[in-house]
Amino acid sequence: MQRGAVQTTGASSIAYQAILQSHKVQYLETDDFFHRYALNSPAQREVRLRTIIDCDLLVLDDLFLARAIPDDAGTLLQTLIHQRYKLRRSVIVTSNRVVQDWGAYLGDNTMSTTILDRLMHHCHLLEFDGRSYRLKEAAEALARETNSN
Template identity: 60%
Template sequence: RFKRSGLDERLSLADFDWRFNPKLPRSACFDLHTLKFIGEGANALIIGKPGTGKSHVAKAVAYQATLQGYDVRYLEADTEFARYALASTAERTELLKDWVAPDLLILDDLFLARRISEHAAEVLQAIVHQRYKLRRAIVITSNRVVQDWGKYLGDATMASTILDRLMHRCAMLEFEGKSYRLKEAAARIAITPESS
């Protein structure tokens, strides 16, 4: 299940540094980790600044779901949607089927590249619509506030259709704070010996 999921690491909430950004919605993250929302066919939107731990939490929830016997797909959204845009009609049908079928779908870093292609926007709408009808859970992480999604999709009506279905049964988690990656980079620079 882990191999099929597309996850590249086995993360948990136990190895997350909660002290670094104390304002993160810790209890909401642990609530997601119970996986109750999957059984309810609910969704989660994890929105916030880069480097605050959104992907870590999403991957930890996804890994926990694989351990509990759920079929999971983890996608780096922009990369996979770009692959979809370049695929043949037959390949697109297969990809869409693969993204609609699992119990839990993780779309990580949606709108990382801001605008997404027309094909990507259409497949996002199809995924959300079909999974909503089947009551299958989606977790989306993004640096972009939902009010701006219409801009990134290039279609305000499509954005409201997608958000309407996503947010009908949905936990909204807001991640504010400093970037872990910048902290780690600063630590590496600090220990690099100066060249003479």
């Protein structure tokens, strides 16, 4: 990659292309979003929730990255997914956690089933198995540095 070039992968590339086609996109790094949302006033939460529900494409990136989510985040996630499902709005979820473990991360197997039921109905599930591109890039950079010395 050239210096100064912007690298996008997966969900962020799809979000970017949607924006270029004039779609309204909300891209959320989920751990950060859940924590920030909890700090908002009820009025701010309602405005934020409406924006997320009404957009054309919602990207929930790195869901359960930290494994534990704030207590109310499971209910918020269920609300987002349910409302967008009823409106037939697109959702992209990225996670390095297997769906069988989502109940443990949410602390509620029934809620997990409800969320997954709506996400997986009419979905395209892409599962990747392989090395992290970040680790690959770091190894390549280290090799270049070692070879130049």
